[in-house]
Amino acid sequence: MKLRLALPLTLALASPLAALDLDAMSDEERAQFQAEIRTYLLENPEVIAEAITVLRAREELAQQQNDTLMAQTFANDLFNDGHSFVGGNPDGDITVVEFMDYRCGFCKRAFPEIEALVASDANIRYVIKEFPILGEQSVLASRFAIATQLVAGDAAYKDVHNTLMEFRGDISAQSLTRLGDTLGLDTAAISARMDDPIVTEILSKNRALAQQLQISGTPTFVFDDQMVRGFVPLAEMEELLAELRSE
Structure with missing residues (x-):
């Protein structure tokens, strides 16, 4: 120069x-x-x-x-909304929130990673936010999952969630009925609750929260106050948790 x-x-x-x-x-x-x-x-x-x-x-x-x-x-809405499934250790030192869609390929890819994280770390509190954004089949699946929680409780919800995350076909009323029957659920009662105003309100609240957080894609994770947009491998999640615990 x-x-x-x-x-x-x-x-x-x-x-x-x-x-x-x-x-x-x-x-x-x-x-x-x-x-x-x-x-x-x-x-x-x-x-x-x-x-x-x-x-x-x-x-x-x-x-x-x-x-x-x-x-x-928006910590209270993220971690303690009163309707989202809470798994792992309810008293864990770190809360992990996931906004997910059952039709999202990256959510399906993240599913075994987050399951492994929760299984290997006894101090993770895991919150699932139903956030169907990929069309009518996504909405149908979320409605079925939430209705299952209302009718049969958290354990049944998690069984449905796990099965839907591994499901590869088209989602329809018929496929959801077969899924529920396979899990031994009262599919008639669940189907009757899918259009319940409570289900609609839960989805609306999740969507509003996502908009406030500027979340437009799935999966999106929140590790305490650290937001991670997109798929995260298990090793990176473990590294982030270690950093949070060292602060």
Whole structure:
């Protein structure tokens, strides 16, 4: 870099207060300055890549900080809404919340990972948020799962949840009836509750909470106040838990 360009660029990048006043330049000076910048960037294109990397890191940090603030703001709705299934250790030191959809391929991929996490860590409190966003079959499955919880309780709900997470076919009233029959459930009673206003209210509350948290995809996890969007391998979840416990 030419010395006459290095100093102005350094000052401009170091502090807004030290930035050059381009308006004070003559047209000729401004054109020369811009030409020197262009030449430098063409000769050193890696600077652009470095700037993009720094920008992305700043954006990611800002997103993480915003996610943490939102999780803290809506902590009660996330962790203690009174209707979501709570598994693992109800008195665990860390609560993991999952927003999921039974038709979501990445949710199905995450299912054995989160199951392994809860099974291997006796201090995890695991909350499931039904968040059907992938069409009518997703809604139908969530309604059946929630209705099962209302009719038969948490254990039956978890059996249905597990089965639906591993289910690969189309979801219909008939397939759900067969699923319930296989699990020994009262499918007639469950089917009768699927359109219950309580079921509709639970889904509406989950959807409203997701909107407040700016969640638009599944799976989305919340580990205490740390939000993680998308699939997370078991090893990364364990690493995040270790970091939270070390704070």
